[in-house]
Each structure stands twice: as structure tokens, then as C-alpha cells.
Amino acid sequence: MAPPELLLGLGLALLGAGMGHGEAPPPEAPPIWCYSRLEEAEGGGACSEPLGEEPLPLADCCLNPAYGYRLRPQGHCRACSPGAWGPWEPWSRCSVTCEEGTQRRGRSRAPGGGHGGDSTEWQLRACDTGCCPVPGGWSPWSPWGLCSVTCGEGSQRRQRSCSEPPPRCGGSCGPGDSEDTRGCQGTTATCPAPVHWGPWSPWSPCSRPWGDISCRSAVGQQRRTRECVGHSPGGAACPTDGRDGIAQFRACYNIQNCIMPGNWSDWSHWGLCTPPCGASPTRSRSRECLPILPEYTLTVPNVGSGGVSNVSFWGAARARCPPLMGQRLRLEETRPCRNVRPCPQPEEV
Structure with a gap:
């Protein structure tokens, strides 16, 4: 192998020989x-x-x-x-989010070859991420639909679609709704009351078709009725469970104005102060002379079907109690109220 000094001289000679006459020398490193x-x-x-x-x-x-x-x-x-x-690095993201763009990747080479440092090589290729979103347009509103009710206050709707033109590639029609609602009035301003049962009438007097049963242990019958409110011919009827319809019946004993022995009730609770304010309000309590009901049979067999029915007492009996503080029907006790606030003064006009 030639000594280093000879190789250096040969390199310089080759560089000089390769340089043509009149050519500018390359920039020196x-x-x-x-x-x-x-x-x-x-x-x-x-x-x-x-x-x-x-x-x-x-x-x-x-x-x-x-x-x-x-x-x-x-x-x-x-x-x-x-x-x-x-090795090559992974491809970069596409340079655009839609349509056609480019991607690149690179690789590096270690120092050497007289380059004086690291070097990098790049590759470029086309990429396609799909079409760009194109917005659509709203169609005209449809006519308003029918009112949701035939009487009273209701609502009606109308619609439109995102179809003129339809959006492409994930576009939209932008602000706005596809449905609109507004209030409306039915053909009549007020609605008739729904079909329903009215209240029951009072029970009729306790009786039976033959003979007087007043103050006796003879069982009679009472009746009460009610009306189907809002029913019209051919229209809806009131609901019924097959038992409680227009009329009801019950078995009874007639004790109206019957004279009976009685007992005094316990004292009632003290009532409220009357008047509620002022100088001398009072409150009271009372005892009542209540009749002792006769020991009649309280159930009777049902006619035409099994089982029994309860028997009610109808009417107000006339009770007789031993005198109590000189009273025979009602005893009342009154006392003054304490620590009662004064009544507010009327405002001056």
C-alpha cells in the first residue's frame, strides 16, 4: 500500500487534472x-x-x-x-382533509462519505381522503297538517327536508329544523264534558210494597239512582262494572221517628274559640243522647243467588235518656278562652 503522503499527492494531482482550462474551481470546503x-x-x-x-x-x-x-x-x-x-419512517398524514393531497416519508444516513454530517432522503406520494363535504338545501315547508283536536286548543305540524339539493360527502343543511309546530283551535272553542256518572241521589225511605214496617223488625228496601251525564243517542255510554249502574238497592229497617231508649255519649273535644279574637271569646263541648238500636238481624239472604247482604238502619230515631243536668237530648258546656289576641283594627280609608 502506498504511503499516505503519496495518496494525498495523487489526489491533488487528479483534482488538478480534472479541472479544464479556464474553468472556475469548485468552492472549497x-x-x-x-x-x-x-x-x-x-x-x-x-x-x-x-x-x-x-x-x-x-x-x-x-x-x-x-x-x-x-x-x-x-x-x-x-x-x-x-x-x-x-429504515423508512412511516408515511405522514395526508396534507389535506379531503380531496387529493400528498404524503411524505424520510430516512437518514449516518455520517460519512465526506458529507460532513447526517443526510436525509425523502419520498413523496399522492393521497386521497375522499370528497369534501358539500352542504345541501332545505326544501319548502309542507302545508300545515290537521289540528290535533276537534275542540279546544291543539297543535298542528309542518315538515321540510334537506333535499334541494341533497348534501354530499357528509354535508348538512346548516341551521334550521325539519319540523315546525304551532297552536291551533278545534272546530269548536270548548269541548263537551266527557260522558260520566253524576252523583247518587239520597236513599229513598225504607219500605216494602205490602204493610207498614216502621219501628218493626221487618226488612224493607231502599233505592237510589244516578244519571249518565253527557250521553247522547248513539254516543258513548257511561262505564259500568255490571253492578253499579243507574240504580242501587239495599235492605233496611225503618226507624224513622221511632221512640227508643238511649245513652249519653262521652264529651266531645273542646271546640275552637268563637270569635277567634276580641275581649270575651268562648269555646264549648257537648254530649248527645244517642238511641240504642234494636237487636235486629243485620244480614239477610240474597234473593235468587247465594250469599247474604247487610241490613242498614234508615231514619232518625227519637232517643230517650235519663235527665242529665236538666237536659234530655243535648248537654253543652261552655268556658271562656284565655290569652286571646285582640282583633286587628280596621285600616283607615
Whole structure:
């Protein structure tokens, strides 16, 4: 192998011979420190055996690809041989969000070959992310629909669609609704009351078709009725469970105005102060003379069906109690109220 000095001289001669007459010399690179021995290692290398004590042009040093160099005397050692390319990076995102754009990827090469540093290679390719959203247009409103009721207050609706033109590629019609609602009035301002049962009438007097049963242990019958309110011929009827319809009947004993022995009730609770304010309001309680009902049978068999029915007492009996503080029917006790607030004064007009 020729000595380093001879290779350097040969490199300079070749550079000079390759330069034509009158041609401008290429721009000179900064001088470097050249080494004839390079021990490569992970992350870099170690240079030894320098070629001279002065810096040389990079091209002269790297005529031998086995040499190494430094950009500074104590700098990082670099190889003159071409570095190997690394793997390609993943493709970048498409440059646009719709229609056609581009993607790129790169790879790097380690320092070497006289390049003076890292180098990167790029690739470019076309990409298509689909069509761009195109907005649509609202169609005209449909006519208003029928009112939701035939009487009273209701509502009606109308619709439109996003179809003139229809949107493309995920577009929309923008602000607005596809349905609109407004209030409306039925054909009549007020609605008739729904068909329903009216209240029951009072029970009729307790009686039976033959003979007087007043103050006797003879069972009679009472009747009460009610009306179907709002029913019209051919219209809806009032609901019924088959038992409670227009009329009801019950078994009874007639004790109207019957004279009976009685007992005094317990005292009632004290009532409220009357009047509720002022100088001398009072409250009261009372006892009543209540009749002792006769020991009649309280159930009777049902006619034409199994089971029994309860028997009610009808009428107001005339009770007779032993005199109590001179009273025979009702005893009342009154006392004054305490700590009663005065009545508010009327406001002056």
C-alpha cells in the first residue's frame, strides 16, 4: 500500500487534472484534520494516526474511504466511507382533509462519505381522503297538517327536508329544523264534558210494597239512582262494572221517628274559640243522647243467588235518656278562652 503522503499527492494531482482550462474551481470546503486509522464503534468512532499536523481539504483526506477525519482537533471522529441508510419512517398524514393531497416519508444516513454530517432522503406520494363535504338545501315547508283536536286548543305540524339539493360527502343543511309546530283551535272553542256518572241521589225511605214496617223488625228496601251525564243517542255510554249502574238497592229497617231508649255519649273535644279574637271569646263541648238500636238481624239472604247482604238502619230515631243536668237530648258546656289576641283594627280609608 502506498504511503499516505503519496495518496494525498495523487489526489491533488487528479483534482488538478480534472479541472479544464479556464474553468472556475469548485468552492472549497473548510479544512479538516485527517487520520489514517479509524476504529468504528456504536454512536461514533475513534481516530488515530493523524496525517500531518496541519488541516487538509476534506476531498484530499477522503480519497481513501478507510480514513477518518475531524472538523475540529478535538471534535467527533467521522468516517470517510459512505454511511448506511436507516429504515423508512412511516408515511405522514395526508396534507389535506379531503380531496387529493400528498404524503411524505424520510430516512437518514449516518455520517460519512465526506458529507460532513447526517443526510436525509425523502419520498413523496399522492393521497386521497375522499370528497369534501358539500352542504345541501332545505326544501319548502309542507302545508300545515290537521289540528290535533276537534275542540279546544291543539297543535298542528309542518315538515321540510334537506333535499334541494341533497348534501354530499357528509354535508348538512346548516341551521334550521325539519319540523315546525304551532297552536291551533278545534272546530269548536270548548269541548263537551266527557260522558260520566253524576252523583247518587239520597236513599229513598225504607219500605216494602205490602204493610207498614216502621219501628218493626221487618226488612224493607231502599233505592237510589244516578244519571249518565253527557250521553247522547248513539254516543258513548257511561262505564259500568255490571253492578253499579243507574240504580242501587239495599235492605233496611225503618226507624224513622221511632221512640227508643238511649245513652249519653262521652264529651266531645273542646271546640275552637268563637270569635277567634276580641275581649270575651268562648269555646264549648257537648254530649248527645244517642238511641240504642234494636237487636235486629243485620244480614239477610240474597234473593235468587247465594250469599247474604247487610241490613242498614234508615231514619232518625227519637232517643230517650235519663235527665242529665236538666237536659234530655243535648248537654253543652261552655268556658271562656284565655290569652286571646285582640282583633286587628280596621285600616283607615
